[in-house]
Amino acid sequence: MTVLGILVQVILMLAGGAYALAVADRLLSGSGTRVRSALTYPVKRLSFLLLQPITTTERPDYGAWILAPALLGALAAVGAVAVPIGGPSPGGDIATGLVLFGAAMLIVLVAVFIFGFAANSVFPMVGGYRFAAVVLSVGIPFSLVVLTTAIPAESLSVGVIVEAQSSLWFLVEQPLGLPIYLVTAAAIAFWGPFDLPEGADLAGGIVVEASGTRLAMWRISRAALMVTLALMGQAVFLGGYLGPVLPGWLWTVAKTALLLLILALTGRTIARIRVQTFVWFGWVVLLPLALVDVFLSGWIAL
């Protein structure tokens, strides 16, 4: 597959996933939307945002404000490259795919922070600093559970990790992995119930001053980030493209959709966590559990 092929594949996956996520989130919003109007909702919303002018504050960090959504989207895209979609692919072959993915996901902190900081306004700024606390608390458990899948596969290449699950998914072999992954992934994508930088208690936090195309780009990039996280989740825990009868890419799409649905559902049904409770939870609950996951899986792999 050529580079262009990978690019097209990533764009299709992320755009399709982002659209599906927006529709699912709309259906779960509790406003009683019908399926038909939910299907057109993302298009209408995007049209309005593209129509609306971009406002600015009186002395923002102009460049950083432009850069932040682009960086977030680019990190989502580069993380998705490492995941093989329909079968072995050059992207999935990257020998250090997991390192690339892990690095990209932690740099999300930078994108979110500068988006909040750039506005020079109090709510976005507090939101940005809050997100730093969130990512510093979940960064380690997140990296640990993803890395644990490399132990039985003896490789950091996501393609090899998928192939290593041909007899048994790591969901079963490493039962702590996927739950911890989903919690930390939701936190890194600042998705409910961990949407601390965008919380209603900050009137929207980092996006308070963002309007029009700026908000649209931010929302699209965030949705792409969610898709990337779901993509990697299904590759390392749910056997990726492996599956009977159907073609590989369809399995990838179905498993990604399942994880996105779980994230959308929990985001809508669970109350937002206090930041200090979350920091405590990350260090005192998630980190030890992730360490147990590492050593238990290592013991089993021996």
Add this chain to the structure above:
Amino acid sequence: MGGMGAALLVFLAALIAIGVTHWVRAETGERELTVPERVPFAGGVEPEFHAWNRFHIRYYAMALLFLAFDMEMVFMYPWAVVFVREGLLALIEMLMFILILVVGMVYAWREKSFEWA
């Protein structure tokens, strides 16, 4: 071109596509915003000060703890690959390393580094 090259290209393509769309739209506003339109929102009252300040990051002790564990993550990437080959030795070595760090985490917890208000 290998996967890493593709990754770099995809990164740049996304960065440029989103950045340029955003920048072009920001530059082609219908008109210059007035001063009151640019006042930051804080509920309706005009702020007296710039929001930017040397923000008191009260979770700094936790941030330091993160640094310690992040160093450990750097070692764990290659460790995970050779784990099965090295066997029990690798397990015990990493366990010792991690236990020392976990003692640090427990100490930070006892010192209430995870709460700050």
Add this chain to the structure above:
Amino acid sequence: MGLRSGLAYMAKTSDVPVFVVVGGGYRSAVHRLRLAGGIKIVASPRHAAVLLIAGSLTEAATESVQHVHDQMAGPRHTVSWGPSEHTVVPVGTHVIGDVADVAIAIRKQFHDVVTGAIPAEPPLLDNVDAVEWRGVGPYGHGGAGMTGGTPYGRPLTLRAPSRDRLELDQLPVVIGPWFAGFPTGLSLRISLQGDVAQAVEVVATNPIAAGSRSIFDQALHEPIPIHDLEMARATHLLEWMADALAIAGVDRLALRADRLASTIVPGDAGSVERLAAATRRSLLRPMTMRTVGVLPDDVDTSNLGPVARAAGVPNDRRTLEQGYRDIDFRVVTRTGGDAWARFEQRAAEAAQAVDLAGRAGDRMAFGNGEVEAPDGLRKAGSPSPADISISMLDALLTGMEWGDLVTAVQSLDIDMEDVSVGNPAV
């Protein structure tokens, strides 16, 4: 068809993002507006296309409402809603009518302003710098030291000692009166060091004018059917729950509470209990509310109704009323006194109120100058519950992290209509 008109064609039937300024007497009406289709109430004017000004405002509201109007990204339009036309924003459309009327008006104005059928409103405030540029360099950063100069006319922050006695930056901000996390109209001057409030002070102006008298104010002077009182209490408490759930990020349940508030029938306590069970399943207690907002010991809260009863104080004026005794009214209490206890307490009281209304028949109560309102004891000539709550905010909120601060303020159920500070009508 150009790009612009193509976008407008798609956008004109999308949900209307509305920023609401809720004035006196329209709290409940705006809650019902949330249920109207095609309208999305947003927390930042930057996201809004329509500014809705509902109810009565005082002169003190003028400047802040005009600021919010100008902060809207546009294409913007104002809809004012209430018995008399506003002077605070002398533009837009005025609507007299109920929720359905205003929802139609909002959607129509949005449709027209997006398609360009009517022009977007220009900014209201003058295009002049409030504070003169006083900096030296290209970014106004010149001056003595690192924080010298006043870039863009606004100075950099003050410094103050932290808890650890270090001299650190401290940012004084005035939040409100239209910040969706606070009760409408409440402004607090908060000194933030990081995300922690080092000092809190209530701003002594009140933009909310008292609307028409509530049923509980009427009950001060004349006996009122218990059925009506308890249904009004249930509605008020359910709407408060909707606010609490919205701030906690569970909009789904917030909408459900709002829907219940507008459709609840006497005797149907089961619906309220099911809602309360759903909020427990949303993990509201461990995630958001546990241990938050416990009042200091030295403030007298005995007249604060649910807030007092959530802390185990069995104070309820209804126990002295013959009408309530006849239908076997018992005071409900909780222990703990944190935000979660207040939430559970209000949920239990809402269920109890619906139950009492179903059994009240035509019994009457009150009329003797003292009324147990949903937010506490109202007594002619005494400070209202809202006044008492306001007076202890600084003691309660100092030292809190921002999210906890918002949860704590909301848990007190302050109605600025009843606050006498800066409010000549009370």
